[in-house]
Amino acid sequence: MSNQPPVTTTDAGCPVASDEFSLAVGTNGPLLLQDTYLIEKLAHFVRERVPDRVYHVKGGGAFGYFEATADVTEWTKAGFLSKVGKRTPVLIRFSSVAGEEGYPDSDRDVRGWALRFYTEEGNYDLVGNNTPVFFVRDPMKFPDFIHSQERMPDTGLRSNNMQWDFWSLSPESAHQVTVLMSDRGTPRTWRHMNGFGSDTYMWENAGGKKFWVKYHFKTEQGIQNFTDAEAKAMRAEDLDCHRRDLWDAVAGGDYPSWRLEMQIMPYEDAADYRFNPFDVTKVWPHADYPPITVGRLVLDRNPENFFAQIVQAGFDVANFVPGIGPSPDRMVLARMLAYADSSRYRTGPNYAQLPVNQPLNEVHNYNKDGPMRYRHNGNQPVYAPNSYGGPKGDLQRYRDPSWFVEAAEIMRTAYESHRDDNDFIQPGMLYRQVMTQTDRDHLVDNIVGHLSQGVERPIQERAVNDYWAKVDPDLGAHVAHGLGMPKPNKP
Structure with missing residues (x-):
C-alpha cells in the first residue's frame, strides 16, 4: 500500500499544483485571476456557514438506536413499534433554547430534545425538551416569547427585565418557569436529564381505534443537576461541557440510554377531562394515566462530521409514520409548518436530500428542481394525475379522512373552560x-x-x-423577602 497522500483536486476533481502558493507575477507581484483553485478556495471559505437556527442554536448530538421492549399494537400500528426487540436507527440533537453558538452549555435554560427515528416507513421526528411542559400554549405567542429571551434591539444585550415582563404578563408560563428556575434549569449533562415530547400526539391501532399520548424518555444514568453556583463556575471552566461530555461518553463506550414511558389516554376522555389535555403548559397526572414502559433509546455512535450531520440536521414535526399523528395541541399544529420551513430557509428546499435527513426508504413524489437538487425523477412524470405509472397516494391505507375531522370536532371544544384549567395549580403542586x-x-x-x-x-x-x-403564597413571600419587598397579599 502506498504511503503517498492523494493529490489535491478542485471540487470538480481536477488536480491542483499547490496547496500553499498562489499564482502571482513575480515574487511580490499581483495575483492572477486564472488561479481558479485560489478563487474556488476563498469563495467557498466565505460561504461555509448556513444561517443559524433562530433558537436552539447551540447544541450537539449523536446516533444510536431505539429498541421496542413491549407490545404496543393495542395502541398503534406504527411499524417501528410493531415487534418486541425491533431496533430502529436514530439521531438525536440536544440544544439550549436562547443562546447563540458559543453560548455556555451550563447556563440556565431549557434544553431541546430533537429525535429522529429512521423507520422503514419514513422518518419520524419527535421534537420536545427536557421538560414535560412549555412556556406558552398558543403559537401566536411563540415568536414573542423567543424575542423576549433573546437580545434587546437597541443595545444588543440580554435583558432579564424583558424576560420577566413577558413571563409575568403570561400566567400560562408559570409551570415552565418554576421548572426553569429550579436546579432542573441547569442539568449537569445531557446524559443526566430526561427528555419529553412535551406536546400531545395521537396513536392509532390497526383497527382504527385512536388514543392521545405523551412521550417520556427517562434517563437511565439518573438525574443530575448543577446548583446555580456550580453552573456559573462551569461557565468559566468549559463553555462546551455538555457537548464534550456526550462525545467523550460515546467515544469511550459509556453509551447513554433512556427508557421510553408512554402516557396513554383513551380518545373519548379528552372532551370532558378536568383540564384541557392538549394544553402543553400542563402535565397529565400519573395517577390518572400511569406511564407504560415501551422501549429503550441508546446512543452509541458519534457524528463523523459535526456540521454535515448535526448542524444540517433538519427536523420536521410533520414527519409522521402510519399509526402516529398530531393532536389538537395548537403548538403541534403550528410546528408542523414552522420546523420544515426553517430548514427550507437555512439549507434550501431540498434539505431532505442531505444524507442526515434522507429516509431509509425510497422517496416517490412530484417535487422537482430547486437549489442543490440531488435526487431527480429521471424521465418519470412530474405531475399527477398521469397516465404513465407515476406514484399515487392511498387514502384508505394511510390516512383515514376522519383522522382530522374528528380532531377538528374536539378542537372546537377543547379550549373552552375545564374545571382545573387554572395556570397556577400545577406549578403550585410541583412546589409543595x-x-x-x-x-x-x-x-x-x-x-x-x-x-x-x-x-x-x-x-x-x-x-x-x-x-x-x-x-404558592409561601413561595411569593420568600421571593418578596429576598427582593426587599412587602409580603404579598394572600391570593
Whole structure:
C-alpha cells in the first residue's frame, strides 16, 4: 500500500499544483485571476456557514438506536413499534433554547430534545425538551416569547427585565418557569436529564381505534443537576461541557440510554377531562394515566462530521409514520409548518436530500428542481394525475379522512373552560408536593437572583404579587423577602 497522500483536486476533481502558493507575477507581484483553485478556495471559505437556527442554536448530538421492549399494537400500528426487540436507527440533537453558538452549555435554560427515528416507513421526528411542559400554549405567542429571551434591539444585550415582563404578563408560563428556575434549569449533562415530547400526539391501532399520548424518555444514568453556583463556575471552566461530555461518553463506550414511558389516554376522555389535555403548559397526572414502559433509546455512535450531520440536521414535526399523528395541541399544529420551513430557509428546499435527513426508504413524489437538487425523477412524470405509472397516494391505507375531522370536532371544544384549567395549580403542586426543601430553597434563591439583575421594580412587584404568590403564597413571600419587598397579599 502506498504511503503517498492523494493529490489535491478542485471540487470538480481536477488536480491542483499547490496547496500553499498562489499564482502571482513575480515574487511580490499581483495575483492572477486564472488561479481558479485560489478563487474556488476563498469563495467557498466565505460561504461555509448556513444561517443559524433562530433558537436552539447551540447544541450537539449523536446516533444510536431505539429498541421496542413491549407490545404496543393495542395502541398503534406504527411499524417501528410493531415487534418486541425491533431496533430502529436514530439521531438525536440536544440544544439550549436562547443562546447563540458559543453560548455556555451550563447556563440556565431549557434544553431541546430533537429525535429522529429512521423507520422503514419514513422518518419520524419527535421534537420536545427536557421538560414535560412549555412556556406558552398558543403559537401566536411563540415568536414573542423567543424575542423576549433573546437580545434587546437597541443595545444588543440580554435583558432579564424583558424576560420577566413577558413571563409575568403570561400566567400560562408559570409551570415552565418554576421548572426553569429550579436546579432542573441547569442539568449537569445531557446524559443526566430526561427528555419529553412535551406536546400531545395521537396513536392509532390497526383497527382504527385512536388514543392521545405523551412521550417520556427517562434517563437511565439518573438525574443530575448543577446548583446555580456550580453552573456559573462551569461557565468559566468549559463553555462546551455538555457537548464534550456526550462525545467523550460515546467515544469511550459509556453509551447513554433512556427508557421510553408512554402516557396513554383513551380518545373519548379528552372532551370532558378536568383540564384541557392538549394544553402543553400542563402535565397529565400519573395517577390518572400511569406511564407504560415501551422501549429503550441508546446512543452509541458519534457524528463523523459535526456540521454535515448535526448542524444540517433538519427536523420536521410533520414527519409522521402510519399509526402516529398530531393532536389538537395548537403548538403541534403550528410546528408542523414552522420546523420544515426553517430548514427550507437555512439549507434550501431540498434539505431532505442531505444524507442526515434522507429516509431509509425510497422517496416517490412530484417535487422537482430547486437549489442543490440531488435526487431527480429521471424521465418519470412530474405531475399527477398521469397516465404513465407515476406514484399515487392511498387514502384508505394511510390516512383515514376522519383522522382530522374528528380532531377538528374536539378542537372546537377543547379550549373552552375545564374545571382545573387554572395556570397556577400545577406549578403550585410541583412546589409543595414534588420539590424537597432544598429544591425549594434553591428555587427561591434562583428566582431572587434572576429578578435582581436589571429588572425594574414594577415588574418585580408584578412577578411577586401576580405570579409567584399565585403559584404558592409561601413561595411569593420568600421571593418578596429576598427582593426587599412587602409580603404579598394572600391570593
